[in-house]
Amino acid sequence: MKHIFAALCLLAAPAAAQNAPHVVTDIAPIHALVTQLMEGVGEPSQIIPTGSSPHSYAMRPSEARALRDADLVVWVGPSLTHWLEEPLDTLSGDAARLTLMDDDRAVKLPMREATELGEEHDHGHDGHDHEGEVDPHGWLAPSNAVLWASVISKTLADVDPANAEIYEVNSKRFAEEVGALEQEITAKLAPYHDASFIVLHDAFHYFEATFGVEADAFIVAGDGSTPGPAQIKALRDHLAEDPATCAFTAPQENDSLLRTVIEGQGTRIAVLDPMGDGTTPYATLIRQFADDMVACFSQE
Known part of the structure:
Protein backbone atom coordinates (compact mmCIF):
# COMPACT_ATOMS: atom_id res chain seq x y z
CA MET A 1 0.00 0.00 0.00
CA LYS A 2 2.86 2.36 0.84
CA HIS A 3 4.39 1.74 -2.57
CA ILE A 4 1.09 2.52 -4.29
CA PHE A 5 0.76 5.75 -2.29
CA ALA A 6 4.31 6.81 -3.17
CA ALA A 7 3.62 6.16 -6.84
CA LEU A 8 0.45 8.24 -6.72
CA CYS A 9 2.37 11.09 -5.07
CA LEU A 10 4.95 10.98 -7.82
CA LEU A 11 2.27 11.08 -10.48
CA ALA A 12 0.62 14.00 -8.72
CA ALA A 13 3.82 16.04 -8.47
CA PRO A 14 3.69 19.18 -10.63
CA ALA A 15 5.34 18.73 -13.98
CA ALA A 16 7.08 22.07 -13.45
CA ALA A 17 8.91 20.77 -10.38
CA GLN A 18 10.00 17.60 -12.16
CA ASN A 19 11.37 19.50 -15.15
CA ALA A 20 12.75 22.57 -13.38
CA PRO A 21 15.95 24.00 -14.86
CA HIS A 22 19.16 23.65 -12.87
CA VAL A 23 19.87 27.20 -11.70
CA VAL A 24 22.97 28.09 -9.67
CA THR A 25 23.48 31.31 -7.71
CA ASP A 26 26.51 32.70 -5.93
CA ILE A 27 25.47 34.31 -2.61
CA ALA A 28 22.53 34.10 -0.20
CA PRO A 29 20.59 37.24 -1.25
CA ILE A 30 20.77 36.30 -4.93
CA HIS A 31 19.68 32.76 -4.06
CA ALA A 32 16.71 34.17 -2.16
CA LEU A 33 15.76 36.44 -5.06
CA VAL A 34 15.92 33.63 -7.62
CA THR A 35 14.01 31.34 -5.25
CA GLN A 36 11.13 33.82 -5.24
CA LEU A 37 11.16 33.98 -9.03
CA MET A 38 11.17 30.18 -9.33
CA GLU A 39 8.37 29.64 -6.82
CA GLY A 40 6.04 27.01 -8.22
CA VAL A 41 8.73 25.60 -10.50
CA GLY A 42 11.81 24.62 -8.50
CA GLU A 43 14.63 25.95 -6.34
CA PRO A 44 18.13 27.12 -7.30
CA SER A 45 21.43 26.00 -5.79
CA GLN A 46 23.73 28.30 -3.81
CA ILE A 47 27.51 28.11 -4.21
CA ILE A 48 28.77 30.23 -1.30
CA PRO A 49 27.31 29.09 2.02
CA THR A 50 25.68 31.58 4.34
CA GLY A 51 28.30 32.94 6.73
CA SER A 52 31.23 32.51 4.33
CA SER A 53 32.97 35.51 2.83
CA PRO A 54 32.17 35.94 -0.87
CA HIS A 55 35.53 37.64 -1.38
CA SER A 56 37.40 34.35 -0.90
CA TYR A 57 35.98 30.84 -0.75
CA ALA A 58 37.13 27.33 -1.68
CA MET A 59 34.34 25.39 -3.34
CA ARG A 60 33.39 21.91 -2.18
CA PRO A 61 32.93 19.04 -4.68
CA SER A 62 29.14 19.25 -4.38
CA GLU A 63 29.23 22.94 -5.35
CA ALA A 64 31.50 22.19 -8.30
CA ARG A 65 29.03 19.54 -9.45
CA ALA A 66 26.19 22.06 -9.22
CA LEU A 67 28.10 24.37 -11.56
CA ARG A 68 28.83 21.52 -13.94
CA ASP A 69 25.13 20.61 -14.16
CA ALA A 70 23.82 24.18 -14.42
CA ASP A 71 21.45 25.37 -17.11
CA LEU A 72 21.70 28.94 -15.81
CA VAL A 73 24.16 30.67 -13.48
CA VAL A 74 23.16 33.91 -11.78
CA TRP A 75 25.94 35.77 -9.97
CA VAL A 76 26.82 39.30 -8.89
CA GLY A 77 30.06 39.26 -10.86
CA PRO A 78 33.85 39.19 -10.53
CA SER A 79 33.92 42.46 -8.60
CA LEU A 80 32.50 40.49 -5.64
CA THR A 81 33.75 36.95 -6.31
CA HIS A 82 36.74 37.24 -8.66
CA TRP A 83 37.83 33.68 -7.76
CA LEU A 84 34.57 32.25 -9.17
CA GLU A 85 35.16 33.41 -12.74
CA GLU A 86 37.55 30.61 -13.70
CA PRO A 87 35.37 27.78 -12.28
CA LEU A 88 32.40 29.22 -14.14
CA ASP A 89 34.30 29.14 -17.42
CA THR A 90 35.66 25.66 -16.75
CA LEU A 91 32.65 23.91 -15.21
CA SER A 92 29.60 25.66 -16.64
CA GLY A 93 30.80 27.11 -19.91
CA ASP A 94 27.73 25.82 -21.76
CA ALA A 95 25.22 27.26 -19.27
CA ALA A 96 23.43 30.57 -19.72
CA ARG A 97 25.01 33.16 -17.44
CA LEU A 98 23.75 36.39 -15.90
CA THR A 99 26.41 38.70 -14.44
CA LEU A 100 24.14 41.08 -12.57
CA MET A 101 26.52 43.99 -12.03
CA ASP A 102 27.30 44.04 -15.76
CA ASP A 103 23.80 45.29 -16.58
CA ASP A 104 24.19 48.85 -17.87
CA ARG A 105 20.82 49.83 -16.39
CA ALA A 106 21.81 48.93 -12.83
CA VAL A 107 22.73 51.56 -10.27
CA LYS A 108 26.51 51.34 -9.91
CA LEU A 109 28.37 53.20 -7.20
CA PRO A 110 32.14 53.63 -7.10
CA MET A 111 34.18 51.96 -4.41
CA ARG A 112 34.60 54.55 -1.67
CA GLU A 113 38.04 55.71 -0.67
CA ALA A 114 38.95 56.37 2.94
CA THR A 115 39.38 60.06 2.13
CA GLU A 116 35.67 60.30 1.45
CA LEU A 117 34.78 59.13 4.94
CA GLY A 118 36.49 61.33 7.50
CA GLU A 119 39.00 64.08 6.77
CA GLU A 120 41.83 62.56 8.78
CA HIS A 121 41.37 59.00 7.54
CA ASP A 122 43.30 59.69 4.37
CA HIS A 123 45.89 56.99 3.97
CA GLY A 124 44.03 54.40 1.91
CA HIS A 125 43.77 50.73 2.82
CA ASP A 126 47.05 48.85 2.75
CA GLY A 127 47.97 50.65 -0.44
CA HIS A 128 44.86 49.53 -2.34
CA ASP A 129 43.74 52.01 -4.98
CA HIS A 130 40.03 51.62 -5.74
CA GLU A 131 39.72 54.45 -8.25
CA GLY A 132 37.39 53.42 -11.04
CA GLU A 133 36.25 50.23 -9.30
CA VAL A 134 32.54 49.56 -8.84
CA ASP A 135 31.20 48.68 -5.42
CA PRO A 136 29.85 45.13 -5.91
CA HIS A 137 27.20 45.15 -3.14
CA GLY A 138 24.48 46.31 -5.53
CA TRP A 139 21.68 44.10 -4.22
CA LEU A 140 21.18 46.54 -1.32
CA ALA A 141 19.64 49.01 -3.79
CA PRO A 142 16.00 47.92 -4.19
CA SER A 143 15.89 49.35 -7.71
CA ASN A 144 18.67 46.95 -8.70
CA ALA A 145 16.81 44.02 -7.19
CA VAL A 146 13.69 44.86 -9.22
CA LEU A 147 15.70 45.27 -12.42
CA TRP A 148 17.56 42.01 -11.86
CA ALA A 149 14.34 40.16 -11.05
CA SER A 150 12.93 41.20 -14.43
CA VAL A 151 16.09 40.14 -16.28
CA ILE A 152 16.34 36.84 -14.41
CA SER A 153 12.67 35.98 -15.03
CA LYS A 154 13.07 36.62 -18.76
CA THR A 155 16.21 34.49 -18.88
CA LEU A 156 14.46 31.72 -16.96
CA ALA A 157 11.67 31.89 -19.53
CA ASP A 158 14.22 31.49 -22.34
CA VAL A 159 15.79 28.49 -20.60
CA ASP A 160 12.43 27.03 -19.56
CA PRO A 161 9.66 28.26 -21.91
CA ALA A 162 7.08 25.89 -20.44
CA ASN A 163 7.05 27.89 -17.21
CA ALA A 164 7.48 31.37 -18.67
CA GLU A 165 4.14 32.59 -17.34
CA ILE A 166 5.02 31.58 -13.78
CA TYR A 167 8.30 33.48 -13.92
CA GLU A 168 6.58 36.58 -15.27
CA VAL A 169 3.89 36.54 -12.57
CA ASN A 170 6.49 36.06 -9.83
CA SER A 171 8.60 38.92 -11.19
CA LYS A 172 5.65 41.32 -11.25
CA ARG A 173 4.69 40.35 -7.71
CA PHE A 174 8.28 40.91 -6.59
CA ALA A 175 8.42 44.37 -8.18
CA GLU A 176 5.19 45.44 -6.49
CA GLU A 177 6.37 44.17 -3.11
CA VAL A 178 9.75 45.88 -3.32
CA GLY A 179 8.24 49.14 -4.61
CA ALA A 180 5.97 49.35 -1.57
CA LEU A 181 8.89 48.43 0.69
CA GLU A 182 11.05 51.26 -0.66
CA GLN A 183 8.36 53.80 0.20
CA GLU A 184 7.99 52.28 3.67
CA ILE A 185 11.71 52.45 4.45
CA THR A 186 12.07 55.95 3.02
CA ALA A 187 9.53 57.15 5.58
CA LYS A 188 11.20 55.23 8.43
CA LEU A 189 14.64 56.67 7.77
Whole structure:
Protein backbone atom coordinates (compact mmCIF):
# COMPACT_ATOMS: atom_id res chain seq x y z
CA MET A 1 0.00 0.00 0.00
CA LYS A 2 2.86 2.36 0.84
CA HIS A 3 4.39 1.74 -2.57
CA ILE A 4 1.09 2.52 -4.29
CA PHE A 5 0.76 5.75 -2.29
CA ALA A 6 4.31 6.81 -3.17
CA ALA A 7 3.62 6.16 -6.84
CA LEU A 8 0.45 8.24 -6.72
CA CYS A 9 2.37 11.09 -5.07
CA LEU A 10 4.95 10.98 -7.82
CA LEU A 11 2.27 11.08 -10.48
CA ALA A 12 0.62 14.00 -8.72
CA ALA A 13 3.82 16.04 -8.47
CA PRO A 14 3.69 19.18 -10.63
CA ALA A 15 5.34 18.73 -13.98
CA ALA A 16 7.08 22.07 -13.45
CA ALA A 17 8.91 20.77 -10.38
CA GLN A 18 10.00 17.60 -12.16
CA ASN A 19 11.37 19.50 -15.15
CA ALA A 20 12.75 22.57 -13.38
CA PRO A 21 15.95 24.00 -14.86
CA HIS A 22 19.16 23.65 -12.87
CA VAL A 23 19.87 27.20 -11.70
CA VAL A 24 22.97 28.09 -9.67
CA THR A 25 23.48 31.31 -7.71
CA ASP A 26 26.51 32.70 -5.93
CA ILE A 27 25.47 34.31 -2.61
CA ALA A 28 22.53 34.10 -0.20
CA PRO A 29 20.59 37.24 -1.25
CA ILE A 30 20.77 36.30 -4.93
CA HIS A 31 19.68 32.76 -4.06
CA ALA A 32 16.71 34.17 -2.16
CA LEU A 33 15.76 36.44 -5.06
CA VAL A 34 15.92 33.63 -7.62
CA THR A 35 14.01 31.34 -5.25
CA GLN A 36 11.13 33.82 -5.24
CA LEU A 37 11.16 33.98 -9.03
CA MET A 38 11.17 30.18 -9.33
CA GLU A 39 8.37 29.64 -6.82
CA GLY A 40 6.04 27.01 -8.22
CA VAL A 41 8.73 25.60 -10.50
CA GLY A 42 11.81 24.62 -8.50
CA GLU A 43 14.63 25.95 -6.34
CA PRO A 44 18.13 27.12 -7.30
CA SER A 45 21.43 26.00 -5.79
CA GLN A 46 23.73 28.30 -3.81
CA ILE A 47 27.51 28.11 -4.21
CA ILE A 48 28.77 30.23 -1.30
CA PRO A 49 27.31 29.09 2.02
CA THR A 50 25.68 31.58 4.34
CA GLY A 51 28.30 32.94 6.73
CA SER A 52 31.23 32.51 4.33
CA SER A 53 32.97 35.51 2.83
CA PRO A 54 32.17 35.94 -0.87
CA HIS A 55 35.53 37.64 -1.38
CA SER A 56 37.40 34.35 -0.90
CA TYR A 57 35.98 30.84 -0.75
CA ALA A 58 37.13 27.33 -1.68
CA MET A 59 34.34 25.39 -3.34
CA ARG A 60 33.39 21.91 -2.18
CA PRO A 61 32.93 19.04 -4.68
CA SER A 62 29.14 19.25 -4.38
CA GLU A 63 29.23 22.94 -5.35
CA ALA A 64 31.50 22.19 -8.30
CA ARG A 65 29.03 19.54 -9.45
CA ALA A 66 26.19 22.06 -9.22
CA LEU A 67 28.10 24.37 -11.56
CA ARG A 68 28.83 21.52 -13.94
CA ASP A 69 25.13 20.61 -14.16
CA ALA A 70 23.82 24.18 -14.42
CA ASP A 71 21.45 25.37 -17.11
CA LEU A 72 21.70 28.94 -15.81
CA VAL A 73 24.16 30.67 -13.48
CA VAL A 74 23.16 33.91 -11.78
CA TRP A 75 25.94 35.77 -9.97
CA VAL A 76 26.82 39.30 -8.89
CA GLY A 77 30.06 39.26 -10.86
CA PRO A 78 33.85 39.19 -10.53
CA SER A 79 33.92 42.46 -8.60
CA LEU A 80 32.50 40.49 -5.64
CA THR A 81 33.75 36.95 -6.31
CA HIS A 82 36.74 37.24 -8.66
CA TRP A 83 37.83 33.68 -7.76
CA LEU A 84 34.57 32.25 -9.17
CA GLU A 85 35.16 33.41 -12.74
CA GLU A 86 37.55 30.61 -13.70
CA PRO A 87 35.37 27.78 -12.28
CA LEU A 88 32.40 29.22 -14.14
CA ASP A 89 34.30 29.14 -17.42
CA THR A 90 35.66 25.66 -16.75
CA LEU A 91 32.65 23.91 -15.21
CA SER A 92 29.60 25.66 -16.64
CA GLY A 93 30.80 27.11 -19.91
CA ASP A 94 27.73 25.82 -21.76
CA ALA A 95 25.22 27.26 -19.27
CA ALA A 96 23.43 30.57 -19.72
CA ARG A 97 25.01 33.16 -17.44
CA LEU A 98 23.75 36.39 -15.90
CA THR A 99 26.41 38.70 -14.44
CA LEU A 100 24.14 41.08 -12.57
CA MET A 101 26.52 43.99 -12.03
CA ASP A 102 27.30 44.04 -15.76
CA ASP A 103 23.80 45.29 -16.58
CA ASP A 104 24.19 48.85 -17.87
CA ARG A 105 20.82 49.83 -16.39
CA ALA A 106 21.81 48.93 -12.83
CA VAL A 107 22.73 51.56 -10.27
CA LYS A 108 26.51 51.34 -9.91
CA LEU A 109 28.37 53.20 -7.20
CA PRO A 110 32.14 53.63 -7.10
CA MET A 111 34.18 51.96 -4.41
CA ARG A 112 34.60 54.55 -1.67
CA GLU A 113 38.04 55.71 -0.67
CA ALA A 114 38.95 56.37 2.94
CA THR A 115 39.38 60.06 2.13
CA GLU A 116 35.67 60.30 1.45
CA LEU A 117 34.78 59.13 4.94
CA GLY A 118 36.49 61.33 7.50
CA GLU A 119 39.00 64.08 6.77
CA GLU A 120 41.83 62.56 8.78
CA HIS A 121 41.37 59.00 7.54
CA ASP A 122 43.30 59.69 4.37
CA HIS A 123 45.89 56.99 3.97
CA GLY A 124 44.03 54.40 1.91
CA HIS A 125 43.77 50.73 2.82
CA ASP A 126 47.05 48.85 2.75
CA GLY A 127 47.97 50.65 -0.44
CA HIS A 128 44.86 49.53 -2.34
CA ASP A 129 43.74 52.01 -4.98
CA HIS A 130 40.03 51.62 -5.74
CA GLU A 131 39.72 54.45 -8.25
CA GLY A 132 37.39 53.42 -11.04
CA GLU A 133 36.25 50.23 -9.30
CA VAL A 134 32.54 49.56 -8.84
CA ASP A 135 31.20 48.68 -5.42
CA PRO A 136 29.85 45.13 -5.91
CA HIS A 137 27.20 45.15 -3.14
CA GLY A 138 24.48 46.31 -5.53
CA TRP A 139 21.68 44.10 -4.22
CA LEU A 140 21.18 46.54 -1.32
CA ALA A 141 19.64 49.01 -3.79
CA PRO A 142 16.00 47.92 -4.19
CA SER A 143 15.89 49.35 -7.71
CA ASN A 144 18.67 46.95 -8.70
CA ALA A 145 16.81 44.02 -7.19
CA VAL A 146 13.69 44.86 -9.22
CA LEU A 147 15.70 45.27 -12.42
CA TRP A 148 17.56 42.01 -11.86
CA ALA A 149 14.34 40.16 -11.05
CA SER A 150 12.93 41.20 -14.43
CA VAL A 151 16.09 40.14 -16.28
CA ILE A 152 16.34 36.84 -14.41
CA SER A 153 12.67 35.98 -15.03
CA LYS A 154 13.07 36.62 -18.76
CA THR A 155 16.21 34.49 -18.88
CA LEU A 156 14.46 31.72 -16.96
CA ALA A 157 11.67 31.89 -19.53
CA ASP A 158 14.22 31.49 -22.34
CA VAL A 159 15.79 28.49 -20.60
CA ASP A 160 12.43 27.03 -19.56
CA PRO A 161 9.66 28.26 -21.91
CA ALA A 162 7.08 25.89 -20.44
CA ASN A 163 7.05 27.89 -17.21
CA ALA A 164 7.48 31.37 -18.67
CA GLU A 165 4.14 32.59 -17.34
CA ILE A 166 5.02 31.58 -13.78
CA TYR A 167 8.30 33.48 -13.92
CA GLU A 168 6.58 36.58 -15.27
CA VAL A 169 3.89 36.54 -12.57
CA ASN A 170 6.49 36.06 -9.83
CA SER A 171 8.60 38.92 -11.19
CA LYS A 172 5.65 41.32 -11.25
CA ARG A 173 4.69 40.35 -7.71
CA PHE A 174 8.28 40.91 -6.59
CA ALA A 175 8.42 44.37 -8.18
CA GLU A 176 5.19 45.44 -6.49
CA GLU A 177 6.37 44.17 -3.11
CA VAL A 178 9.75 45.88 -3.32
CA GLY A 179 8.24 49.14 -4.61
CA ALA A 180 5.97 49.35 -1.57
CA LEU A 181 8.89 48.43 0.69
CA GLU A 182 11.05 51.26 -0.66
CA GLN A 183 8.36 53.80 0.20
CA GLU A 184 7.99 52.28 3.67
CA ILE A 185 11.71 52.45 4.45
CA THR A 186 12.07 55.95 3.02
CA ALA A 187 9.53 57.15 5.58
CA LYS A 188 11.20 55.23 8.43
CA LEU A 189 14.64 56.67 7.77
CA ALA A 190 13.59 60.24 6.95
CA PRO A 191 14.17 61.48 10.56
CA TYR A 192 17.73 60.09 10.57
CA HIS A 193 19.34 61.62 7.49
CA ASP A 194 21.83 63.45 9.72
CA ALA A 195 22.59 60.47 11.97
CA SER A 196 26.29 59.84 12.55
CA PHE A 197 27.49 56.27 12.11
CA ILE A 198 30.43 54.17 11.00
CA VAL A 199 30.55 50.69 9.48
CA LEU A 200 33.02 47.87 9.94
CA HIS A 201 32.88 46.75 6.29
CA ASP A 202 31.98 49.25 3.59
CA ALA A 203 29.26 47.03 2.17
CA PHE A 204 26.15 49.15 2.78
CA HIS A 205 26.72 52.03 0.36
CA TYR A 206 23.81 51.16 -1.96
CA PHE A 207 21.35 51.09 0.93
CA GLU A 208 22.75 54.36 2.29
CA ALA A 209 22.50 56.11 -1.07
CA THR A 210 18.97 54.88 -1.68
CA PHE A 211 17.59 56.07 1.63
CA GLY A 212 19.58 59.23 2.34
CA VAL A 213 21.83 58.07 5.17
CA GLU A 214 25.60 57.95 4.80
CA ALA A 215 28.40 56.51 6.92
CA ASP A 216 31.00 58.86 8.37
CA ALA A 217 33.72 56.23 8.04
CA PHE A 218 34.46 52.60 7.36
CA ILE A 219 37.21 50.33 8.65
CA VAL A 220 37.39 47.51 6.08
CA ALA A 221 37.14 48.54 2.43
CA GLY A 222 34.42 47.26 0.14
CA ASP A 223 36.70 44.61 -1.37
CA GLY A 224 37.52 43.21 2.07
CA SER A 225 41.02 44.74 2.37
CA THR A 226 41.86 45.81 5.92
CA PRO A 227 43.64 48.97 7.12
CA GLY A 228 47.01 49.11 8.83
CA PRO A 229 47.80 50.51 12.30
CA ALA A 230 48.28 54.06 11.02
CA GLN A 231 44.84 54.07 9.43
CA ILE A 232 43.25 52.69 12.60
CA LYS A 233 44.90 55.44 14.67
CA ALA A 234 43.78 58.13 12.22
CA LEU A 235 40.21 56.89 12.41
CA ARG A 236 40.28 56.67 16.21
CA ASP A 237 41.57 60.26 16.38
CA HIS A 238 38.84 61.40 14.02
CA LEU A 239 36.11 59.69 16.03
CA ALA A 240 37.50 60.93 19.35
CA GLU A 241 36.75 64.48 18.18
CA ASP A 242 33.43 63.58 16.56
CA PRO A 243 32.04 60.32 17.99
CA ALA A 244 29.52 58.35 15.99
CA THR A 245 26.11 57.47 17.39
CA CYS A 246 26.19 53.94 15.99
CA ALA A 247 28.72 51.48 14.65
CA PHE A 248 27.35 48.79 12.36
CA THR A 249 28.75 45.34 11.76
CA ALA A 250 27.28 42.23 10.12
CA PRO A 251 26.71 38.71 11.44
CA GLN A 252 29.25 37.38 8.94
CA GLU A 253 32.04 39.57 10.39
CA ASN A 254 34.37 39.55 13.38
CA ASP A 255 33.74 42.86 15.14
CA SER A 256 36.94 42.96 17.23
CA LEU A 257 38.49 45.61 14.96
CA LEU A 258 35.35 47.72 15.19
CA ARG A 259 35.41 47.53 18.99
CA THR A 260 39.05 48.62 18.99
CA VAL A 261 38.25 51.68 16.89
CA ILE A 262 35.34 52.89 19.06
CA GLU A 263 36.70 51.85 22.46
CA GLY A 264 35.83 54.40 25.12
CA GLN A 265 33.71 56.54 22.80
CA GLY A 266 30.19 55.52 23.89
CA THR A 267 29.21 54.49 20.38
CA ARG A 268 26.46 51.86 20.19
CA ILE A 269 27.19 48.70 18.20
CA ALA A 270 24.41 47.12 16.15
CA VAL A 271 24.31 44.23 13.70
CA LEU A 272 22.90 44.71 10.19
CA ASP A 273 22.54 41.64 8.00
CA PRO A 274 23.02 42.37 4.27
CA MET A 275 22.99 38.71 3.24
CA GLY A 276 20.23 36.73 4.92
CA ASP A 277 20.26 32.95 5.01
CA GLY A 278 19.46 32.29 1.37
CA THR A 279 15.79 31.65 2.05
CA THR A 280 14.77 34.98 3.60
CA PRO A 281 12.62 36.84 1.04
CA TYR A 282 14.33 39.96 -0.29
CA ALA A 283 11.77 42.37 1.16
CA THR A 284 12.07 40.74 4.58
CA LEU A 285 15.86 41.05 4.46
CA ILE A 286 15.85 44.75 3.52
CA ARG A 287 13.04 45.63 5.94
CA GLN A 288 14.91 43.99 8.84
CA PHE A 289 18.10 45.79 7.79
CA ALA A 290 16.28 49.14 7.98
CA ASP A 291 14.53 48.30 11.25
CA ASP A 292 17.81 47.35 12.93
CA MET A 293 19.41 50.58 11.77
CA VAL A 294 16.48 52.68 13.06
CA ALA A 295 16.54 50.80 16.37
CA CYS A 296 20.13 51.91 16.96
CA PHE A 297 19.55 55.50 15.89
CA SER A 298 16.43 55.88 18.03
CA GLN A 299 17.92 54.73 21.34
CA GLU A 300 18.05 57.46 23.96
